[in-house]
Amino acid sequence: MSIKVGDRAVVLGGSITGLFAASALSKAYREVVLVDRDTLIDVTEWRRGAPQTRHINGLLARGQLALEEMFPGITQEMVDDGIPLSDMAGTVRWYFNGEPLKQVRAGLTSIAATRPIMEFYVRRRVQAMPNVTFMENTDIVGLVTTADHSRVTGARVQAQAKGSKEQILEADLVIDAAGRGSRTPLWLEQMGYLRVQEDGMKVGLGYVSRHYVLKPGTDPFGTDHSINPVASATLPRGAIFTKTDSGKVELTAYGILGDHPPTDPEGFNEFVKTLAAPEIYETIIQAEPLDDPALFRFPTTMWRRYDLLPYLPERFLIMGDAVCTPNPVYAQAQTLASLEALALHRHLARGVAPKPKDFQQDVADIIKPAWEMTSSVNLSFPGVQGKRTLKVRAGNAFMRLLQKAATQDPRFTAAFMRVAGLIDPPETLMRPALIISVLRQLWRKPALPSVPQRTVARPRSKAAAR
Incomplete structure (x- = not known):
């Protein structure tokens, strides 16, 4: 992708979804900044900010294909290093x-691979992209918007170091990849948007x-x-x-x-x-x-239906667990995030910033088959209500x-x-x-x-x- 869509994109959250998003953004923006509250670089152990990091995480077969599409050769690289x-x-x-x-x-x-090791290999690939930087040990405070809240223009962040002050990261695109704890529903309501519907079981x-x-x-x-x-x-x-x-x-x-x-x-x-x-x-x-x-x-389980909202602020997208956390037993979350990143790449390949409504509809289309399948399986247990x-x-x-x-x-x-x-x-x-x-x-x-x-x-x- 030779045509640049904008100057800076900011990704809120540096876990696997944020890394996948950064790989797509790096081809379309002159600078990509990932913000996370944890130390990320060279970390191969469990992280405080990733509550499921001690448990089995993994890519399904479709997710493995998507991983290879985003980072050619990474599968063989991991196998060569002894990962089954x-x-x-x-x-x-x-x-x-x-x-x-x-x-x-x-x-x-x-x-x-365990989750910390999977993240390590993907992060190392993203680190090698010359226009991507990591803002570690930094809290995400909120969004910055135009006066009428019709467009997101950046994010408010604050380093955890003692004496640090809140700062504004101006951006042409902001992506929320902060996981299930995302505060986007609250932020949208504070800006006057409708409450997002949450489906779950x-x-x-x-x-x-x-x-x-x-x-x-x-x-x-x-x-x-x-x-x-x-x-x-x-x-x-x-x-x-x-x-x-x-x-x-x-x-x-x-x-x-x-x-x-x-x-x-x-x-x-x-x-x-x-x-x-x-x-x-x-x-x-x-x-x-x-x-x-x-x-x-x-x-x-939880699916925030951003696709059903009549309006969303421009230049703001939501991905990964910030949108949907299906039953983790079925190991779908990382694979869904990888498919959403490929969808992001397709939107950016058009040479313009993605339209939030269009992108969130594509995210919903990715989620829906997996959600319906596992919701049906959940209902095979007599004690599950639905x-x-x-x-x-x-x-x-x-x-x-x-x-x-x-x-x-x-x-x-x-x-x-x-x-x-x-x-x-x-x-x-x-x-x-x-x-x-x-x-x-x-x-x-x-x-x-x-x-x-x-x-x-x-x-x-x-x-x-x-």
């Missing part, structure tokens, strides 16, 4: 409804993560990279147990509707023991833990059949994971040919013995006893 590259259908051992799915290499690759999710080094002879993975028992209506507990960078393994165990893993080591292990993949418990009780269990609570339309009930009923068929034939695993990985839209799973194939598969082969329903009473931990 997995295939969602071929090297992930999935358990659905207590049964393992058949595996097949389907080209659905994703990099298995109470899921009562809680997940606890811990990192380990495996002892020789105890590796449960074989040729796999990850072991993932998925929560179901009969056992609303699940986990992601994966190899990751630096020779570590990472375990995030979760439960919904308040059934959260305990954070004391003994209680955490007992929770893991109830999961559908017994090899996880058998492995961690022999492994060397590197940290204490860490809990993150996620009460509700409207179970005929479409939702029929879709969930067929998903159970598809997952059963995938325990017998890897073709169905690949089809399901292409949708879960955001490669294919959800409606591809409802094609008549696929439905017929699933029914034929289940009719041809006798059903596998059903897994007895497990008791899911919360183990009594030391923390609970206190």
